[in-house]
Amino acid sequence: MGVINQITNLGRTALDVVAGLGRAGLMLWGAIINVPNFVKGLPLLIKQMYVLGVRSMVIIVVSGLFIGMVLALQGYTVLADFGTVESLGPMVALSLLRELGPVVTALLFAGRAGSALTAEIGLMKSTEQLSSLEMMAIDPLRQVIAPRFWAGVISVPLLTMMFCLVGILGGHLVGVEWKGIDSGSFWSILQSSIEWRQDIVNCLIKSTIFGIVVTWIALYRGYEVTPNPEGISKATTSTVVQASLAVLALDFLLTAIMFGQ
Amino acid sequence: MSDSSLVNITPALVEIRHMKFSRGSRVIFDDICLNIPKGKVTAIMGPSGIGKTTLLKLIGGQLTPDSGEVLFSGQNVHQLKRQQLFELRKRMSMLFQSGALFTDMNVFDNVAFALREHSGLPESIIRKVVMMKLQAVGLRGAALMNPNELSGGMQRRAALARAIALEPEMILYDEPFAGQDPISMGMLVKLIGELSSTLNLTSVVVSHDVDAVLSIADYVYVIAEKKVIASGTPDELQASKNPQIEQFINGRPDGPVPFHFPAEDYQQEMLSGRN
Numbered sequence: 001m002g003v004i005n006q007i008t009n010l011g012r013t014a015l016d017v018v019a020g021l022g023r024a025g026l027m028l029w030g031a032i033i034n035v036p037n038f039v040k041g042l043p044l045l046i047k048q049m050y051v052l053g054v055r056s057m058v059i060i061v062v063s064g065l066f067i068g069m070v071l072a073l074q075g076y077t078v079l080a081d082f083g084t085v086e087s088l089g090p091m092v093a094l095s096l097l098r099e100l101g102p103v104v105t106a107l108l109f110a111g112r113a114g115s116a117l118t119a120e121i122g123l124m125k126s127t128e129q130l131s132s133l134e135m136m137a138i139d140p141l142r143q144v145i146a147p148r149f150w151a152g153v154i155s156v157p158l159l160t161m162m163f164c165l166v167g168i169l170g171g172h173l174v175g176v177e178w179k180g181i182d183s184g185s186f187w188s189i190l191q192s193s194i195e196w197r198q199d200i201v202n203c204l205i206k207s208t209i210f211g212i213v214v215t216w217i218a219l220y221r222g223y224e225v226t227p228n229p230e231g232i233s234k235a236t237t238s239t240v241v242q243a244s245l246a247v248l249a250l251d252f253l254l255t256a257i258m259f260g261q
Numbered sequence: 262m263s264d265s266s267l268v269n270i271t272p273a274l275v276e277i278r279h280m281k282f283s284r285g286s287r288v289i290f291d292d293i294c295l296n297i298p299k300g301k302v303t304a305i306m307g308p309s310g311i312g313k314t315t316l317l318k319l320i321g322g323q324l325t326p327d328s329g330e331v332l333f334s335g336q337n338v339h340q341l342k343r344q345q346l347f348e349l350r351k352r353m354s355m356l357f358q359s360g361a362l363f364t365d366m367n368v369f370d371n372v373a374f375a376l377r378e379h380s381g382l383p384e385s386i387i388r389k390v391v392m393m394k395l396q397a398v399g400l401r402g403a404a405l406m407n408p409n410e411l412s413g414g415m416q417r418r419a420a421l422a423r424a425i426a427l428e429p430e431m432i433l434y435d436e437p438f439a440g441q442d443p444i445s446m447g448m449l450v451k452l453i454g455e456l457s458s459t460l461n462l463t464s465v466v467v468s469h470d471v472d473a474v475l476s477i478a479d480y481v482y483v484i485a486e487k488k489v490i491a492s493g494t495p496d497e498l499q500a501s502k503n504p505q506i507e508q509f510i511n512g513r514p515d516g517p518v519p520f521h522f523p524a525e526d527y528q529q530e531m532l533s534g535r536n
Contacts (some may be wrong), residue, residue, distance in 0.1 A: 040378075132355065136356040
């Protein structure tokens with residue numbers, strides 16, 4: 001019996017996962033195809049870009065600065081052993097653009113904005129605001145989900161760019177101002193070693209995909225919440241956990257595709 | 262008993278026919294039939310947890326019954342296409358138990374919301390309409406306050422102003438009196454009564470507050486154990502000899518609905534010596 005129960009449970013879990021993916025897909029589809037009303041949609045989008053993007057800037061800038069400085073400090077000690085401290089610039093910049101920028105930004109965004117999104121939508125659901133929109137003949141997917149989704153998708157790449165920029169400045173601060181690498185060679189080697197297509201475009205692709213995934217998970221968790229305080233706290237936690245895991249797993253996949261050959 | 266003149270004379274705005282509804286394996290409604298007469302206040306009473314709110318969501322088309330039908334002025338709510346359902350919902354409105362005011366806007370914008378979405382009126386006229394609705398519920402002075410600055414009763418009234426903004430034919434009230442102090446309860450009773458008589462609104466009030474409901478309802482349905490167990494005018498119900506109705510109306514702690522949740526014998530439990 002034990003084995004049969006286990007198999008039953010496995011099957012049920014699998015079905016739940018597939019059904020959940022289906023519902024998440026339907027939610028996103030409903031939100032995206034309902035976007036064409038720009039006159040009403042644009043103010044909502046701008047408001048959400050402010051809430052999700054601008055409000056996340058502090059944590060992104062501060063984290064970027066420190067990560068850039070730490071990278072430079074660690075890099076400097078290793079590179080100094082080999083006498084190639086001039087490569088510090090490209091080392092910091094490439095680490096940030098290719099991996100740390102998109103990944104850390106997405107993780108921070110999941111913690112800062114994703115959890116807030118889930119809690120907000122969950123609260124709107126449990127206080128019947130979503131139901132009341134429906135009863136007013138307004139589609140909550142269009143009114144609530146769509147602007148938040150697009151705001152997340154647009155904000156994350158912008159935040160990632162900001163993160164990388166500040167990180168490089170942090171690296172400059174440590175490498176040039178503190179450790180005394182020549183400023184001219186820091187910038188010129190950095191510039192010549194970054195490729196537009198290979199590094200910058202890939203960074204943007206990664207961060208856009210992370211933006212989609214994190215925002216999608218956050219919105220879905222909020223939308224499907226069990227409408228009580230316990231449900232909301234659980235949903236918020238699972239947003240952060242699932243979004244973080246999804247970002248890390250996807251990052252490996254994307255890195256393998258982009259840089260694997 | 263004449264069961265009852267009123268429902269038979271007045272044309273029904275909403276007809277529920279042999280509706281069944283269950284959540285998972287739990288049956289909520291089993292073969293419910295009821296009529297909601299046009300322009301009257303119909304109350305739906307019953308103990309908590311028997312799905313009175315669910316009934317309102319079924320009428321509003323937010324939930325779909327397993328079988329049977331719900332007709333709103335002749336149209337089957339659950340066979341409409343999404344667009345038609347949305348058109349239908351512009352003719353009804355719902356006052357949620359929590360008020361469900363949008364927390365990111367002030368009272369004025371809450372009331373104006375549906376007007377801005379659906380009416381296509383210029384802002385100057387919307388402003389006048391909103392102020393009229395707020396005046397009707399006595400909250401014109403609170404137009405610029407945020408929902409979380411209002412007391413529970415004021416929130417409920419603001420939500421009522423929002424519910425009548427588009428001048429619907431029918432309002433569904435979900436537990437309008439729950440958790441209200443006597444003063445705001447009195448205000449809500451007065452408002453619901455006035456609105457339905459002056460605007461000729463059809464009102465459906467779901468509640469278990471017997472006194473308040475009996476004072477405003479024209480017709481009452483009592484739901485228990487998945488069925489309509491009684492219906493009639495308030496006077497008829499008060500005169501009822503049915504022990505279930507009597508218990509409910511008079512609020513007796515024990516009766517057909519037992520005080521004790523089913524359990525094994527008390528004496529045995531005490532003597533069994535289990536830890």
